[in-house]
Amino acid sequence: MNDRLYKLSRTSPESTDLAQTAQEMASTTRRDFLKTLGTACVAIAIAPVAEKLSVAEAAKTENTPAERDWSKHKWGMAIDVEKCIGCGHCVVACKEENGVPKEPFYFRTWIERYQQFGDETVVDSPNGGYDGFPPETERAERLDKAFFVPKLCNACEHSPCVQVCPVGATFETPDGAVLVDPDYCIGCRYCIQACPYGTRFLNPITGVADKCTLCYHRIHNGQQPACVENCPTGARLFGDLKDQDGPLNQFLREHKIHVLKPHLNTYPKVFYSGIDKEVR
Amino acid sequence: MEHVSHLYEALERVVGFIYPNEVEAHWSVLIVLYPYLTGLVAGAFILASLERVFNVRAVRPTYRLALLTALAFLIIAPLPLLSHLSKPWRFWEILVTPHLTSAMAMFGFVYMWYLMVVLLLEIWFDYRRDFVIWSQQTTGFKRFFYKVLTLGVTDVSEKAIRFDEAAVKTITMIGIPSAFLLHGYVGFIFGSIKANPWWSSVLMPVIFLFSAIVSGIALVLLIYLISNKIRRVPQNMECLDTLGRYLLYIFIIDFALEGLDVIQRTYTAEESFDIIYALVHGHLFATHVVMQLILGTFVPLALLGWIQFGKVSAPARVRIYWLSSVLTLIGIFFMRWNVVIGGQLFSKSLRGFTTYKVELIGWEGGLMALSQAILPVLILIFLIKFLPPWQEHPVTDRAH
Numbered sequence: 001m002n003d004r005l006y007k008l009s010r011t012s013p014e015s016t017d018l019a020q021t022a023q024e025m026a027s028t029t030r031r032d033f034l035k036t037l038g039t040a041c042v043a044i045a046i047a048p049v050a051e052k053l054s055v056a057e058a059a060k061t062e063n064t065p066a067e068r069d070w071s072k073h074k075w076g077m078a079i080d081v082e083k084c085i086g087c088g089h090c091v092v093a094c095k096e097e098n099g100v101p102k103e104p105f106y107f108r109t110w111i112e113r114y115q116q117f118g119d120e121t122v123v124d125s126p127n128g129g130y131d132g133f134p135p136e137t138e139r140a141e142r143l144d145k146a147f148f149v150p151k152l153c154n155a156c157e158h159s160p161c162v163q164v165c166p167v168g169a170t171f172e173t174p175d176g177a178v179l180v181d182p183d184y185c186i187g188c189r190y191c192i193q194a195c196p197y198g199t200r201f202l203n204p205i206t207g208v209a210d211k212c213t214l215c216y217h218r219i220h221n222g223q224q225p226a227c228v229e230n231c232p233t234g235a236r237l238f239g240d241l242k243d244q245d246g247p248l249n250q251f252l253r254e255h256k257i258h259v260l261k262p263h264l265n266t267y268p269k270v271f272y273s274g275i276d277k278e279v280r
Numbered sequence: 281m282e283h284v285s286h287l288y289e290a291l292e293r294v295v296g297f298i299y300p301n302e303v304e305a306h307w308s309v310l311i312v313l314y315p316y317l318t319g320l321v322a323g324a325f326i327l328a329s330l331e332r333v334f335n336v337r338a339v340r341p342t343y344r345l346a347l348l349t350a351l352a353f354l355i356i357a358p359l360p361l362l363s364h365l366s367k368p369w370r371f372w373e374i375l376v377t378p379h380l381t382s383a384m385a386m387f388g389f390v391y392m393w394y395l396m397v398v399l400l401l402e403i404w405f406d407y408r409r410d411f412v413i414w415s416q417q418t419t420g421f422k423r424f425f426y427k428v429l430t431l432g433v434t435d436v437s438e439k440a441i442r443f444d445e446a447a448v449k450t451i452t453m454i455g456i457p458s459a460f461l462l463h464g465y466v467g468f469i470f471g472s473i474k475a476n477p478w479w480s481s482v483l484m485p486v487i488f489l490f491s492a493i494v495s496g497i498a499l500v501l502l503i504y505l506i507s508n509k510i511r512r513v514p515q516n517m518e519c520l521d522t523l524g525r526y527l528l529y530i531f532i533i534d535f536a537l538e539g540l541d542v543i544q545r546t547y548t549a550e551e552s553f554d555i556i557y558a559l560v561h562g563h564l565f566a567t568h569v570v571m572q573l574i575l576g577t578f579v580p581l582a583l584l585g586w587i588q589f590g591k592v593s594a595p596a597r598v599r600i601y602w603l604s605s606v607l608t609l610i611g612i613f614f615m616r617w618n619v620v621i622g623g624q625l626f627s628k629s630l631r632g633f634t635t636y637k638v639e640l641i642g643w644e645g646g647l648m649a650l651s652q653a654i655l656p657v658l659i660l661i662f663l664i665k666f667l668p669p670w671q672e673h674p675v676t677d678r679a680h
């Protein structure tokens with residue numbers, strides 16, 4: 001188990017290869033890179049990263065499985081919907097970081113826009129929010145409400161995807177991430193069917209199931225997930241649920257929190273503040 | 281990029297809002313074929329056991345035919361599942377490192393059990409005496425072939441034959457629950473996906489099971505009709521009528537179960553009801569209402585029911601059996617289609633639809649599916665040639 005986790009928790013060769021292949025295929029790489037760089041600068045300038053870095057510090061001291069006490073952490077994320085401006089920088093950063101194909105069919109994280117016109121709620125997510133959102137111009141009615149909801153793997157405590165994988169390629173780490181071992185996955189796509197949140201896809205380059213890993217390779221090097229680091233408004237907050245006084249638990253205490261599709265009993269570890277009943 | 285060009289096409293046909301990863305239907309027509317084939321196996325086997333365990337003498341002419349049909353289709357059943365994997369060469373991982381909470385991981389074991397322990401053993405015991413006789417009556421390669429098949433057990437004394445009979449009966453008794461397991465578990469693969477309201481139903485394994493029996497009987501009925509025609513022997517009306525009656529009864533149970541499912545969904549009208557209603561009335565109208573319900577259920581039910589209550593002449597009954605068995609097989613195919621494909625057409629956001637189009641060419645295309653559907657028929661022809669299932673010969677006609 002530990003070897004496997006170790007392999008996956010480092011920036012694994014698979015994902016580097018993958019990133020390269022994806023980069024070779026994409027023609028707009030340089031622009032994207034600059035964009036990411038730009039956002040990262042903005043993020044450092046604006047976002048209150050200092051307190052988040054303290055979590056990162058804690059993780060920094062234990063880089064190899066031998067030194068690591070798996071029971072010490074339970075990673076989770078909080079999303080403050082009121083802060084999200086739909087800029088899509090997190091989507092870009094995630095695709096760059098994890099070598100996710102650029103086509104509009106593959107996302108480890110994406111942004112949905114909810115717009116309420118009277119009784120009608122319109123939801124869209126053009127290219128997953130990768131390029132941000134065009135203003136809604138065509139509709140004459142008045143827009144009552146609009147907000148953006150970032151989505152990603154919910155790192156379910158009772159994850160249906162883990163339950164159904166016939167070979168155990170999808171597994172849960174003791175510290176609460178859900179990962180796919182690309183060397184084991186047979187590509188049956190049962191997990192994709194089982195995930196209630198549509199967060200999984202079959203990577204067309206590797207031919208195996210793919211999904212958000214909470215940037216497992218980064219968080220164990222003491223860094224933040226790429227989406228968190230690149231969010232200019234601090235709408236995403238990554239942290240350790242076991243750290244009672246940590247920023248994540250503090251946030252959860254101070255806000256009204258929802259999880260997605262609670263009736264399915266998946267017990268997500270991604271928590272939303274400020275979402276509407278429309279969000280599923 | 282080549283591999284996603286078809287997804288751009290599909291993207292244009294998306295209606296409403298779907299999660300961005302949902303444009304592609306991940307389970308193709310091959311996964312429609314998989315429960316279809318296993319269903320035919322389970323159904324054919326259960327039909328065979330009618331004769332053996334419950335002594336339904338009238339269907340005896342189809343006993344061996346049903347067993348061989350089950351075997352031919354069982355041999356091919358894993359193929360669609362296997363060829364739809366994106367890493368098919370890792371398939372053995374399911375057997376050596378199975379994940380025990382996964383319904384799919386059980387596939388290999390249920391399959392092996394059924395193939396090795398139930399079907400092959402039963403066929404072997406049933407044919408053993410014939411193998412001995414044929415190995416004496418034939419020459420050359422055939423002689424060698426049958427000799428090998430006897431596995432060296434050449435004792436055809438009355439005592440030995442009685443042992444064979446008892447063995448067949450025991451295996452059949454183990455076989456019936458195994459056939460239930462085989463198809464019930466395929467239904468469980470879908471029924472246990474709680475993320476998908478079209479699939480997630482406790483009735484799913486039971487509906488799969490009864491539709492399996494229906495399709496199996498229809499298939500054996502059809503094969504029996506065809507084989508009589510080819511062999512130019514008169515149709516055995518008693519056997520046909522009995523098969524037809526069983527088909528009708530089990531079809532009614534199957535229909536009642538599916539109806540119950542629909543009524544319950546409509547009555548409770550849960551969160552997902554609107555989208556499922558839209559699904560059935562829009563995207564699935566042709567395959568669900570027209571093909572499955574009207575053509576594949578109502579018409580054969582009406583025809584088979586008419587025979588029971590009306591006075592229908594023998595030649596007309598034969599024609600009705602032809603028609604209703606073909607229609608039933610089509611209807612059950614579309615039932616599988618509507619479950620597998622239908623369940624992927626609507627978004628788990630319950631706000632929109634994607635589309636699925638069968639490509640003709642390609643690894644998961646229509647031609648591939650068609651060839652995998654024809655393969656078991658070829659295997660069956662081969663089996664019938666080497667293991668003639670006809671029991672009119674006095675030597676092989678056994679008394680009960």
Ligand code: SF4
Binds near residue numbers: 156194195
């Ligand atoms: S959100 Fe989906 S992929 Fe993530 S753990 Fe839950 S079921 Fe698995």
Ligand code: SF4
Binds near residue numbers: 164169170187188192
């Ligand atoms: S696609 Fe891979 S990870 Fe998903 S269930 Fe199948 S084997 Fe497991």
